[in-house]
Amino acid sequence: MKYDAVIIGAGMSGLSAGIRLAYFDKRVLILERHYAYGGLNSYYTLGGRQYDVGLHALTNYTPPGHRGGQPLNRILRQLRLSREELKLHPQKYSEVRFPGRTLRFTNDVADFIESVATAFPKEAGGFYKVVEDVLSREYVLDGEDGESSARAYLRSFLNDEILIDMILCPVMYYGSPTPHDMPLGQFVVMFRSVYCEGFARPEGGVRTIIKVLVKKYRSLGGKLRMRCGVERIHHDGHRVTSIELDDGEHVEADLVLSSAGFDETMALCAGEANSTGTVAGVSTEDRLSFLESVSIVNVEPSAFGIMPTIVFYNTEDRFTYARPDGAYDLSSGVLCMPGNFTGAALPEGIVRVTNLANYDRWRTMSPAEYAVRKNEWADKASEIVAGMFPDFRPHVIERDVFSPTTIERYTGHLGGAVYGSPRKIHSGRTPLANLAICGTDQGFLGIVGAMLSGILIANAYGME
Ligand SMILES: Cc1cc2nc3c(=O)[nH]c(=O)nc-3n(C[C@H](O)[C@H](O)[C@H](O)COP(=O)(O)OP(=O)(O)OC[C@H]3O[C@@H](n4cnc5c(N)ncnc54)[C@H](O)[C@@H]3O)c2cc1C
Incomplete structure (x- = not known):
């Protein structure tokens, strides 16, 4: 059977892209190499207990009744999910602890502003301006060229390097693929996600989100094949011609979206299996x-x-x-x-x-x-x-x-890179016209980021 779209990976981005395409009556197939959905944010059972692989918190919390254009609301609208299905429990409070200093934040950024003003009184005005400026910016990624710097941006408002480190610590841990610094656009996205919107946990952990996504996708007629890895992407130099599975079967599709990572996907196009943890010409040292x-x-x-x-x-x-x-x-x-x-x-x-x-x-x-x-x-x-x-x-x-x-x-992410390659492809574009990247290497990171990425790329490539 020929599909309108094949998606590589049943993580958050692949499932979200699948739902979006299936909504528009596309015949969609998601191929996942593993037995469990969720990819970087999956779950497993060990000794009779259930464990989440990657869930600390869902970022970008927006309270019930909030109808603004925040990422979580956009995701719920675009995937036609109800907030009740996710059963979100907001955080109580979180801390940034450095030697001799502690900052406290909640899902109300006013608490963080107050905490910074108490711990760093001389920086109170500058930090207020950071928050104002971040909130005035568009929720878009920039810095694909890696030239913009969150540290330089923060230094234009603040003098205390310890405070700058303390602000960067949570946003880097929750969404920086680059060491020491991060592009300004990614910083703005993560600052809003972590400090302005904040954290929540779905009741039941990551299973709750995955089950909601899989159920919605299947209810729209989307096909999902587990333990079904893509071994090779065949092409004629311009377009994908077929997808070869681990068992040698070939599948055809007008459009292929891959959440496997950019270098990992290019290795599939070159016929280089990445199961050894290396791909010729790709260094994992900066991951x-x-x-x-x-x-x-x-x-x-x-x-x-x-x-x-x-x-x-x-x-x-x-x-x-x-x-x-x-x-x-x-x-x-x-x-x-x-x-x-x-x-x-x-x-x-x-x-x-x-x-x-x-x-x-x-x-x-x-x-x-x-x-x-x-x-x-x-x-x-x-x-x-x-x-x-x-x-x-x-x-x-x-x-x-x-x-x-x-x-x-x-x-399958090279180098076990939780946030993928430091080089992002915000457009999702690859050298092949009908192959696009979604998820981690497109650039929006974390659970909400991956879902948003799947939606954006499905909208950009799948609606013709
Ligand atoms: C330990 C840990 C903690 C984390 N904590 C948080 C957190 O608290 N909050 C948060 O928001 N985010 C967290 N994250 C990050 C978050 O999990 C990811 O950013 C997000 O899930 C990425 O989704 P994705 O769809 O882009 O990629 P992935 O989840 O990696 O999905 C890609 C999928 O493609 C499949 N695949 C790859 N190659 C092939 C192939 N050749 N054939 C078939 N299938 C293939 C993979 O098996 C995988 O399922 C954490 C991650 C980890 C690892």
């Missing part, structure tokens, strides 16, 4: 990846004194967001307590800890070393958290850890 531990605790963290929803911390004088030389970087990280969202009633307490990690160090470890080093990292990361808050370690009953190589194995 950022993380280690994450998920600890199940026998009592909710708030019961023993860990009250914030999310904490972005840094233990050094300055904040370094970059691929570490060693296997991991303990100097900064993210701590998330899913039970500390308003009204969250989880079956068990959970503490998630995330640190920056070096993919190549993990890729080259022997299986025995890999197992030892994962536990070593998780123990050290927990120790640092225990120095900031009441110790959660005596309450841990189960722990799972995933590394850059886990991320690569389950998503």
